[in-house]
Amino acid sequence: MAYIVSQNMSQLNFKADTEKRMVYSPLMIPNILIPRLDDVTNEKYYVKFTPQVIEKIQNLYMIEKRLDQTNYEHTEQMMSDVVMVESWLVSGKSDKAYELGFNRDNIPDGTWMGGFKVLETPEGDNIWNNFIKTGKVKGFSVEGNFITNFSRVKNDEYLLQEIINIIKRIND
Secondary structure, eight states: OEEEEETTTOSSOOEEETTTTEEEEEEEOTTOOEEEEOTTTOOEEEEEOOHHHHHHHHHHHHHTTOTTOEEETTSSOBOTTEEEEEEEEOOSTTOHHHHTTOOTTTSOTTOEEEEEEEOSSHHHHHHIIIIITTTSEEEEEEOOOOTTTOEEEOHHHHHHHHHHHHHHHHHO
8 A cells, every 4th residue: 555644754745746745755765774663562664665675566566556545644534636657676777767766875776665646636736735635645655564574773783884874974
C-alpha cells in the first residue's frame, strides 16, 4: 500500500506537475537505515533495503495490483482517488527522477520512484487542493509486511554508517 506522508515524515519533497495533476516521489531508497521499534521487546533497531529487495517489492506491488490503495500516513483514511500510474527504478545519470529535479545524492540508483495521478473527482479535488497544493503532504512511501526481506541493523552498526555518511558528505 502506498501512503502519503506529511511534512513531518518526509525529508524529500515530491515533485508535482500541476497541469496533469501528477505527483512524483521516491517510494523506497536503497541502503537507507530506517528506525523501527520491536513490538515485543520495545527495542529500537534499524532496517534497510537493498536495490534487489526493492525491485522484488516493486514487482509484487504491481503484480498484486495495489495501484489505487493509497492511504494517509498509515491510517485507515483511504485516498482511492490518488492512483499510481508510473513506477520505475532509478538507473543512470539521465534517469527521469533527475529530469524531475531530484538530486542524485539523495536518490541513488535502485530507488523506487512512483508517479501518482490525482483524479479529477470531488475527493481528488479535495486531496489536490487541501493536501498537495498547501504542502500539507510532501511525498509518498510504501507500507507492508516486509519482515522477511529486510536486514536488521544494530545500533552500533547504525552509528558507524552515520559516521561514514557524514565523512562522505564532507569529502564531496
